[in-house]
Amino acid sequence: MATIKQVAKHANVSVATVSRVMNKSGYVSEEAKEAVEKAIAELNYAPNRVARSLYKKSSNLIGLIMPDITNPFFPQLARAIEDVANQHGYQVVLCNTDEQLEKEQTYLVALQTMHVDGLIITTNHSHNPNYETLDLPMVALDRIVKAGIDAVISDGYEGGKLAADTLLQRGATRLTHIAGPDHLKTVKRRTEGFVEVAGDKLVGMTESTFTFKDALKASQELFDHAWPFDGIFAANDVIAAAVLQEAVRRNIRVPEELQVIGYDGIELGEMTSPPLTTIVQPIYEMGRMATERLLDLIEKKDTQPKEMLLPVTLLERQTTKRKEK
Amino acid sequence: MATIKQVAKHANVSVATVSRVMNKSGYVSEEAKEAVEKAIAELNYAPNRVARSLYKKSSNLIGLIMPDITNPFFPQLARAIEDVANQHGYQVVLCNTDEQLEKEQTYLVALQTMHVDGLIITTNHSHNPNYETLDLPMVALDRIVKAGIDAVISDGYEGGKLAADTLLQRGATRLTHIAGPDHLKTVKRRTEGFVEVAGDKLVGMTESTFTFKDALKASQELFDHAWPFDGIFAANDVIAAAVLQEAVRRNIRVPEELQVIGYDGIELGEMTSPPLTTIVQPIYEMGRMATERLLDLIEKKDTQPKEMLLPVTLLERQTTKRKEK
DNA sequence: CCTTGATATGTAACCGGTTACACATTAAGA
DNA sequence: TCTTAATGTGTAACCGGTTACATATCAAGG
Numbered sequence: 001m002a003t004i005k006q007v008a009k010h011a012n013v014s015v016a017t018v019s020r021v022m023n024k025s026g027y028v029s030e031e032a033k034e035a036v037e038k039a040i041a042e043l044n045y046a047p048n049r050v051a052r053s054l055y056k057k058s059s060n061l062i063g064l065i066m067p068d069i070t071n072p073f074f075p076q077l078a079r080a081i082e083d084v085a086n087q088h089g090y091q092v093v094l095c096n097t098d099e100q101l102e103k104e105q106t107y108l109v110a111l112q113t114m115h116v117d118g119l120i121i122t123t124n125h126s127h128n129p130n131y132e133t134l135d136l137p138m139v140a141l142d143r144i145v146k147a148g149i150d151a152v153i154s155d156g157y158e159g160g161k162l163a164a165d166t167l168l169q170r171g172a173t174r175l176t177h178i179a180g181p182d183h184l185k186t187v188k189r190r191t192e193g194f195v196e197v198a199g200d201k202l203v204g205m206t207e208s209t210f211t212f213k214d215a216l217k218a219s220q221e222l223f224d225h226a227w228p229f230d231g232i233f234a235a236n237d238v239i240a241a242a243v244l245q246e247a248v249r250r251n252i253r254v255p256e257e258l259q260v261i262g263y264d265g266i267e268l269g270e271m272t273s274p275p276l277t278t279i280v281q282p283i284y285e286m287g288r289m290a291t292e293r294l295l296d297l298i299e300k301k302d303t304q305p306k307e308m309l310l311p312v313t314l315l316e317r318q319t320t321k322r323k324e325k
Numbered sequence: 326m327a328t329i330k331q332v333a334k335h336a337n338v339s340v341a342t343v344s345r346v347m348n349k350s351g352y353v354s355e356e357a358k359e360a361v362e363k364a365i366a367e368l369n370y371a372p373n374r375v376a377r378s379l380y381k382k383s384s385n386l387i388g389l390i391m392p393d394i395t396n397p398f399f400p401q402l403a404r405a406i407e408d409v410a411n412q413h414g415y416q417v418v419l420c421n422t423d424e425q426l427e428k429e430q431t432y433l434v435a436l437q438t439m440h441v442d443g444l445i446i447t448t449n450h451s452h453n454p455n456y457e458t459l460d461l462p463m464v465a466l467d468r469i470v471k472a473g474i475d476a477v478i479s480d481g482y483e484g485g486k487l488a489a490d491t492l493l494q495r496g497a498t499r500l501t502h503i504a505g506p507d508h509l510k511t512v513k514r515r516t517e518g519f520v521e522v523a524g525d526k527l528v529g530m531t532e533s534t535f536t537f538k539d540a541l542k543a544s545q546e547l548f549d550h551a552w553p554f555d556g557i558f559a560a561n562d563v564i565a566a567a568v569l570q571e572a573v574r575r576n577i578r579v580p581e582e583l584q585v586i587g588y589d590g591i592e593l594g595e596m597t598s599p600p601l602t603t604i605v606q607p608i609y610e611m612g613r614m615a616t617e618r619l620l621d622l623i624e625k626k627d628t629q630p631k632e633m634l635l636p637v638t639l640l641e642r643q644t645t646k647r648k649e650k
Numbered sequence: 651c652c653t654t655g656a657t658a659t660g661t662a663a664c665c666g667g668t669t670a671c672a673c674a675t676t677a678a679g680a
Numbered sequence: 681t682c683t684t685a686a687t688g689t690g691t692a693a694c695c696g697g698t699t700a701c702a703t704a705t706c707a708a709g710g
Contacts, residue, residue, distance in 0.1 A: 001437070003666060014690045019668060026669085027687050049438045050384065051666035053375045055695045061439075064419075069400045069407075070592075079395045082421055091435060094389075094419045096407055110416060112326070113374045114386075212596055241596040248598040267395075270537055271566040273573040273598045328696060339660045344698060351699090352657050376696035380665045 002043040011039035022047060053115055062294065063111040065095045065104065066122045071210055072238065072266050073283070074122065077141065080287025081120055088295055090117070097123055108134065118294045121145060137297035141290040144185050150297070152290040152308045153186050154281030156263075159312040160193025163233040163261045163279055166314055168201065170321045172231030172259055176204040178218050178243065180235035187235055190263055190279075194233050203229055208239055215242035223250060230258055237262035237269045237278055244272050244319065260319040274318035281312050327368040336364035347372060378440055387619065388436040390420045390429065391447045396535055397563065397591050398608070399447065402466065405612025406445055413620055415442070422448055433459065443619045446470060462622035466615040469510050475622070477615040477633045478511050479606030481588075484637040485518025488558040488586045488604055491639055493526065495646045497556030497584055501529040503543050503568065505560035512560055515588055515604075519558050528554050533564055540567035548575060555583055562587035562594045562603055569597050569644065585644040588637075599643035606637050 008015045013032050020026045021036045028036075039045070053059040062085055066074050078094070085092050093116065095107040104123070111119065112134075119138035121131070131138070131145055139150040167175055175198045180187035195202060204226025208218035215234075219242045222232075234240035240262030244254060252258050254274060262269055265280025289308055297303065333340045338357050345351045346361045353361075364370070378384040387410055391399050403419070410417050418441065420432045429448070436444065437459075444463035446456070456463070456470055464475040492500055500523045505512035520527060529551025533543035540559075544567045547557075559565035565587030569579060577583050579599060587594055590605025614633055622628065 004668095005666080015667080016669075016690060017688085020689090023668080027689080029688060032688080046434050046438045048379075048440070048666050049435075050375060050378045050440050051695090052668075053695090054373075054379050054666080054697085055668050057695080059375065059439075061418075068404065069394070070404045072397065072400075072592075075394045075397075075400050078419065079393065079421060082394075082419055086432075091418050091420070091439070093386075093416050094403065094407055095416070096404060107411075109371050110374075113371045114384075114416070115373070115375050212592060238596070245596065245598050245600070267397075267537060268593065268596065271563070271570065271593065272596065273570045275570070329698095330696080340697080341660060341699075342658085345659090348698080352659080354658060357658080373696050376665090377698075378665090379667085379696080380698050382665080 001048070002045040004045075004047065007036065007039045007043055007045050010043060011035040057115060058117050059115045060090045061114065061116045062090050062092050062291075063095060063107070063116045063119045064092045064122075065097060065107060065119060067099045068096050069094065070096075072268050073142075073210075073236065073264055076266065076283045077122065077287040080284040081291045084288050084291035084295075090295070099123055112136065117298045120290055120294060137294060139290045139294045139297070141286060142186055148305050150293055150306050150308075152286050152293065152310070154286065154310045154312050156186050156189035156312075157193040159263055159279040159281070160190040160195070160233070161197045162193075162312065162314055163190075163263070164194045164197035166261060166277075166320060167231035167233065167259055168197070170231075170255075170259055170323065173201060174203045174229040175201045175231045175233070176222060176226050176229045177202065177206075177232065178215070178222065178234045178239050179205065179207045180239070181209050182207065190233075190235055208235075208242075210236055210238055212238055212242055215239040216246060219243045219246040223247075231261075232258065233261045233263075235263060237264040237266050237276060240276055240278065240319075241268060241272050244274075244276065248273075255319050255321050259321060265315060269315075269317065277317045277320040278315050279312050280315045282310055286310055326373070327370040329370075329372065332361065332364045332368055332370050335368060336360040382440060383442050384440045385415045386439065386441045387415050387417050387616075387623075388420060388432070388441045388444045389417045389447075390422055390432060390444060392424045393421050394419065395421075397593050398467075398535075398561065398589055401591065401608045402447065402612040405609040406616045409613050409616035409620075415620070424448055437461065442623045445615055445619060462619060464615045464619045464622070466611060467511055473630050475618055475631050475633075477611050477618065477635070479611065479635045479637050481511055481514035481637075482518040484588055484604040484606070485515040485520070485558070486522045487518075487637065487639055488515075488588070489519045489522035491586060491602075491645060492556035492558065492584055493522070495556075495580075495584055495648065498526060499528045499554040500526045500556045500558070501547060501551050501554045502527065502531075502557065503540070503547060503559045503564050504530065504532045505564070506534050507532065515558075515560055533560075533567075535561055535563055537563055537567055540564040541571060544568045544571040548572075556586075557583065558586045558588075560588060562589040562591050562601060565601055565603065565644075566593060566597050569599075569601065573598075579644050580646050584646060590640060594640075594642065602642045602645040603640050604637050605640045607635055611635060 004015045004018050008018045017032050018036050020028045021033050082092050097104045120141055122141045141152050144151050179191040206218050206222050208215045247254050262276050262278035265278050269276035269278050329340045329343050333343045342357055343361050345353045346358050407417050422429045447466045466477050469476050504516040531543050531547050533540045572579050587601050587603035590603050594601035594603050
């Protein structure tokens with residue numbers, strides 16, 4: 001690969017002039033500019049980003065820290081982030097932490113020493129010392145790290161209420177719920193909203209992680225102990241899919257005997273039988289906003305911490321009944 | 326962040342000595358070593374990877390080029406790659422190209438100018454000029470780029486035969502198939518294997534992309550035109566899920582009336598109702614092997630091009646009948 | 651005692667960009 | 681015509697590491 005020196009020699013100017021035309025900075029004569037552009041084209045030159053990074057202390061890299069890209073909620077987020085980053089000339093470094101503090105810490109130093117310009121974090125323990133001392137632009141996505149760090153989240157509380165409302169309106173009278181992991185504040189809000197509206201119609205509740213296996217186990221327990229019920233809200237779509245599968249296995253008709261609502265709006269919901277009714281959070285949009293916000297932070301456009309709460313909507317597919325008039 | 330100079334001053338040695346103890350190279354007295362280690366610990370020093378990259382022309386970064394991480398086959402691959410890379414001190418840069426040559430080209434220069442050490446490619450057009458001139462270690466994963474470039478793929482041909490065999494053995498007599506996109510050689514092999522064994526039992530066949538929407542459309546067409554049939558092999562699990570959903574919608578009992586086999590072994594297959602029987606390729610293993618191979622290439626351990634063909638297995642869940650004795 | 655090789659350490663060049671600064675030329679304004 | 685500011689360009693320092701090379705000390709062998 002050609003270097004700036006070779007370009008300079010080829011164009012009969014100094015490296016400073018080459019740098020100036022590339023960065024459109026300082027004064028350059030029309031003549032010199034053309035010569036440099038010609039040389040760049042002829043040598044197929046592209047500036048070495050590593051060298052630039054070293055001086056500028058900025059790499060045009062952003063770190064994306066998530067628990068596990070294998071969890072079907074995250075790829076869409078990653079996609080949005082990558083799209084926006086790329087449009088602005090940034091690349092993203094993928095980090096799966098499995099929510100392990102130690103892995104996270106290792107990544108954090110790796111990312112810092114490679115001078116990433118910012119971080120998007122979709123992982124947290126309620127108290128994570130790793131981030132608190134970190135002096136790097138960052139935004140939390142779908143998680144809340146701590147006050148003072150920007151966050152983009154969906155309105156889980158309203159989502160939970162909407163789920164209960166919908167179930168009740170469609171004639172359900174005995175509601176149940178499978179909550180998500182206890183340490184995720186954003187997920188807890190869904191449960192709170194649901195419980196509030198469900199009131200004394202709530203006849204059973206359990207808890208599960210977001211893996212399908214665990215969700216299946218939780219579903220079985222719920223069916224074993226709380227049956228009969230005719231409406232269920234799952235803390236996310238994976239859990240809802242497990243509920244659905246277990247219902248089918250038990251020959252419970254959905255939605256006639258049991259109505260099911262999930263949360264997230266991932267593609268998986270389209271693929272179940274019947275397709276899943278769910279509370280959709282605008283996943284791609286959330287990724288987009290988080291990234292744009294991060295880029296603003298990096299370019300110091302706005303340093304006032306913000307929390308962005310996005311509205312959710314009901315997507316009626318076929319695990320709920322038609323609306324009663 | 327501290328620099329090597331500060332560490333040197335703090336330990337009362339030169340930067341060269343500091344560098345030597347960090348890299349365990351050259352001669353260093355026990356005394357100096359201890360002083361340096363103490364200084365490193367006290368200043369919480371970690372070497373600047375950008376500076377190191379500039380001199381070494383190696384960044385410990387690998388580029389991962391895939392069509393779309395949102396396609397449920399890829400996250401598991403990405404996860405495996407990231408795991409292995411990380412264990413060896415490498416990070417991965419995620420690139421979604423949507424199979425667009427132009428996007429790919431843009432990424433390629435970005436990746437080159439940031440001096441990534443290697444590439445894993447899971448995307449291709451049968452003839453992609455971008456890679457042919459590229460002088461960078463790379464391995465193709467689940468795709469074949471061209472002879473001379475290492476590839477890790479699963480045995481689609483055997484997989485197709487296995488699917489047909491299984492269907493036939495379980496009493497199916499009228500087989501159909503939904504093939505994948507025509508330009509993917511590895512996917513075509515599945516079809517070839519299936520068709521060969523199915524022989525004159527094959528009563529219908531169509532083609533689809535790997536998006537659920539398209540797959541649903543293809544399924545509907547197949548049901549409209551080729552019904553009745555009692556065994557179907559889909560080129561991947563997403564297509565199989567679409568077939569399943571359409572079958573349920575048409576009140577066709579699975580597996581009693583129609584047996585379905587997919588290909589891939591992604592988690593989604595577990596979540597359908599009933600759970601999907603499928604030909605599983607060892608996805609994580611493939612990602613692992615590709616990455617290990619790439620790292621070998623980077624470290625010049627072995628430069629003889631190789632193609633690794635991994636065996637597939639049948640995972641019997643509930644869309645096929647029990648084996649007849 | 652002298653030579654030699656192993657051990658130990660520091661100085662400075664280098665990687666490939668960016669930019670402060672010095673210097674030269676030219677045009678405009680007084 | 682003289683001053684001043686705008687324009688144009690090159691040299692060299694700098695970013696933070698790595699390493700070639702020079703230099704120094706010391707122990708072993710002849």
